[in-house]
Amino acid sequence: MSQSTFPQDFTGLVAVVTGGVSGIGLATGQLLAARGATVIALDRAGRAPEPLTTVHADVTDDESVRAAVTSVVARHDRLDVLVNNAGIGAAGTVEDNPDAEWARVFDVNVTGVARVSRAALPHLRHSPAASIVNTCSIAATAGLPHRALYSASKGAVLALTRAMAVDHLADGVRVNCVNPGTVDTPWVARLLDAAEDPVAERAALEARQPLGRLVSADEVAFAVASLASPLAGSTTGTALEVDGGMAGLRPRPRVRGGSR
Structure with a gap:
């Protein structure tokens, strides 16, 4: 679909996306920009391409977050959509990560969502189309091997999403999340590069998703935009799975030769 054919449901709205440069x-x-929004990427480093603008901020630093949100509102005089996407990964069983790593991952993945939302809410309350979408994960609802810490943090994001949704009903702020499966992103590429056998590891990741491939970043983006859109005004407290069927489907194993 060309950008000229996208619905313009975000026209006039201002959106902030954390972790928005990749x-x-x-x-x-x-x-969101193709659908009419003015989009500001909040990130610690790097710069998003036009038409996005970038404001540097660290979601683990409350002062940095508040300053970034204040600068966005000062420039655009409004804030309508917040996408809490910034996050980090962690590998291993519950035995493998020390306390410091647990604190670091939760600081980014969970408290980071709270920090940015806390700074944004006073402005979102003034929007006629206020929406928060958090990037959660299939790891919140499915037991994945060697992802104990990451899964715990994303389980907290899922619970936080629902708590925020009910807390801010009266404010007119909708809160939802997306639960992606394994997404073909630079972060996953780095994990594969570090594996003993990157080809075999990628094949294993593809095979555990019933569609037989990794999720694309564009597919997750479409889900985020669908939840954030003013056209989804009755959708709040929802977790939208974008996981190739991983959460709910149990297909028979594929058999060579085309039979199942």
Whole structure:
């Protein structure tokens, strides 16, 4: 679909996307912009391509977050959509990560969502189309091997999403999340590069998703935009799975020769 054919449901709205200079965040920002939004990417480093603008901020630093949100509102006089996408990964069983790593991952993945939302809410309350979408994960609802810490953090994001949704009903702020499966992003590419056998590891990741391939960043972006859109005014407290069927489907194993 060319950009000229996108619905313009975000026209006149201002959106902030954390972790917005690459991967899911960049794809989301570009789609929101194509659908009419003014989009600001919040990120620690790098710069998003036009038409996005970038404000540097660290979601683990409350002062940095508040300053970034204040600068966005000062420039655009409004804030309508917040996409809490910034996050980091962690590998291993519950035995493998020390306390410091647990604190670091939760600081980014969970408290980071709270920090940015806390700074944004006073402005979102003034919007006629206020929406928050958090990037969660299939790891919140499915037991994945060697992802204990990451899964715990994303389980917290899922619970936080629902709590925020009910807390801010009266404010007119909708809160939802997306639960991607394994997404073909630069972060996943780095994980594969570090594996003993990157080809075999990629094949294993593809095979565990019933569609037989990794999710694309654009597919997750479409889900985020769908939840954030003013056209989804009755959708709040929802977790939208974008996981190739991983959460709910149990297909028979594929058999060579085309039979199942």
